[in-house]
Amino acid sequence: MTARRVAVTGFGVISALGRDAAAFRQALEQGRSGIGPHGFDVRFPNAAQVRDYEPAQYFDDKQAGLIDRFAQFAIIAAAEAIAMSGIEFTPALKARTAIVTGTSGGGQSAIDDGFLDLYKNGMPRVNPFTIPRTMSNAAASHIGMKYGITGPAWTVSTACSSSNHAVGQAYWMVRNGEAECALTGGSEAPFSPGFLKAWEAMRVVSPDTCRPFSRDRKGMILGEGGAMLVLEPLEAARARGATVYAEIAGFGMSADAHHITMPSPEGAAAAMRAALADFPLEQIGYINAHGTGTPANDPAETKAIRAVFGAHAGKLAVSSTKSMHGHTLGAAGAIEAVATILALLHGFLPPTANFNEADPECDLDVVPNVSRRAAPVAALSNSFAFGGLNATLLFTGPSLAR
Amino acid sequence: MPADTTGRVIAVIASTQKMDASRIAATSTFEELGIDSLDGINIAFGLENEFNVDIPDDSLPQLRSVADIVAGIDKLLAAKGGA
Numbered sequence: 001m002t003a004r005r006v007a008v009t010g011f012g013v014i015s016a017l018g019r020d021a022a023a024f025r026q027a028l029e030q031g032r033s034g035i036g037p038h039g040f041d042v043r044f045p046n047a048a049q050v051r052d053y054e055p056a057q058y059f060d061d062k063q064a065g066l067i068d069r070f071a072q073f074a075i076i077a078a079a080e081a082i083a084m085s086g087i088e089f090t091p092a093l094k095a096r097t098a099i100v101t102g103t104s105g106g107g108q109s110a111i112d113d114g115f116l117d118l119y120k121n122g123m124p125r126v127n128p129f130t131i132p133r134t135m136s137n138a139a140a141s142h143i144g145m146k147y148g149i150t151g152p153a154w155t156v157s158t159a160c161s162s163s164n165h166a167v168g169q170a171y172w173m174v175r176n177g178e179a180e181c182a183l184t185g186g187s188e189a190p191f192s193p194g195f196l197k198a199w200e201a202m203r204v205v206s207p208d209t210c211r212p213f214s215r216d217r218k219g220m221i222l223g224e225g226g227a228m229l230v231l232e233p234l235e236a237a238r239a240r241g242a243t244v245y246a247e248i249a250g251f252g253m254s255a256d257a258h259h260i261t262m263p264s265p266e267g268a269a270a271a272m273r274a275a276l277a278d279f280p281l282e283q284i285g286y287i288n289a290h291g292t293g294t295p296a297n298d299p300a301e302t303k304a305i306r307a308v309f310g311a312h313a314g315k316l317a318v319s320s321t322k323s324m325h326g327h328t329l330g331a332a333g334a335i336e337a338v339a340t341i342l343a344l345l346h347g348f349l350p351p352t353a354n355f356n357e358a359d360p361e362c363d364l365d366v367v368p369n370v371s372r373r374a375a376p377v378a379a380l381s382n383s384f385a386f387g388g389l390n391a392t393l394l395f396t397g398p399s400l401a402r
Numbered sequence: 403m404p405a406d407t408t409g410r411v412i413a414v415i416a417s418t419q420k421m422d423a424s425r426i427a428a429t430s431t432f433e434e435l436g437i438d439s440l441d442g443i444n445i446a447f448g449l450e451n452e453f454n455v456d457i458p459d460d461s462l463p464q465l466r467s468v469a470d471i472v473a474g475i476d477k478l479l480a481a482k483g484g485a
Binding site: 043201202203207218219259260261262295296 | 438439440443446447456459460462463
């Protein structure tokens with residue numbers, strides 16, 4: 001069969017910028033950062049956390065004890081996305097709906113809690129829910145149970161590309177007729193003492209804030225949250241009268257095969273080229289960059305964008321919303337997919353916040369500090385993981401879906 | 403005692419890089435030894451344990467040779483001793 005067009009008919013997001021898509025959009029338009037003190041005893045004092053989050057606001061006590069924070073974020077985002085889509089899960093559709101989630105660390109804080117009890121607090125046993133809380137597929141499984149969805153469900157873990165890869169796989173399934181609907185995205189909750197010490201030892205986290213593409217950038221800022229999308233064949237979405245917020249028009253993956261932590265511009269470029277395989281690149285008006293704010297990533301990504309786009313690179317806007325919601329690791333691809341969709345939908349370019357000074361090695365229009373009215377019709381969202389695993393999603397706005 | 407520092411630095415590099423210490427001289431550079439940025443992080447971790455000091459993140463890019471490390475460690479030790 002021929003490939004079907006794939007519509008985004010719902011999305012949800014919870015992050016340091018707020019608990020839903022409306023709050024997220026507002027922060028992106030205002031260029032407001034969600035970065036602040038985290039209170040853990042590590043060298044870097046700041047992070048992008050979901051402030052004042054209480055599981056009891058969303059889950060009963062029993063559920064909250066069984067479901068780790070990372071999975072809670074995905075469930076909350078999925079509920080928003082499904083409500084927005086207005087989709088009705090008939091028994092037939094439930095069996096033909098896929099769930100594909102991404103996470104890097106899964107419920108690592110559940111492991112951390114258990115090992116703290118065991119090694120430090122002298123307790124002889126750990127919480128019996130440690131395994132079901134920890135498993136990376138917990139988010140996909142709980143979403144499936146909540147809505148009775150019985151189609152293919154699985155979880156992708158490719159570090160910082162996890163949920164970009166997840167959305168891409170879900171897109172392929174719907175496009176190729178292997179699912180009639182997909183719930184896809186990802187989530188991450190990296191704030192536990194042991195995991196933060198591991199990030200401290202990696203020496204890639206900024207001592208102050210995240211300044212992507214700025215000459216004085218000093219590293220990334222860790223963030224947490226989750227985002228989920230509802231994908232359907234465009235024809236089916238139209239047939240049921242659903243609002244089409246965006247389309248996914250391409251997806252590319254590649255591996256650097258170069259170094260376990262250092263990025264390669266060639267690998268990043270290959271992912272972007274693969275996403276653009278069937279699409280005129282002159283139509284791309286915006287790129288939501290991987291843009292971690294580390295010394296290594298931003299020049300490599302700039303080089304890759306220039307290699308792919310040539311002269312058109314000078315006409316594109318490229319920004320890193322990680323400057324506001326932090327680097328949410330396995331959730332980054334999904335959260336940034338929502339940022340990209342919002343930009344296309346509402347006609348604005350989210351800024352790169354905390355930007356101080358142009359860097360000749362990052363000589364792109366990075367939309368410094370202030371969002372801009374613009375009407376891009378198509379946009380890329382990049383995720384490049386440690387381990388050199390790259391992913392790029394291509395979205396088109398509703399104007400091209402008609 | 404700079405000479406002593408040099409010997410201990412070389413031992414840390416040898417042990418983290420799984421490299422024979424005889425290959426490392428006081429004048430060796432990271433480039434000669436094939437040490438990349440991730441290796442550098444691991445060496446810094448070894449040095450922090452060996453000398454009981456904290457090496458700031460932003461000093462790492464400047465450490466490109468055994469001599470750079472020895473100078474940096476002596477400075478950190480002097481600051482600690484003088485505190």
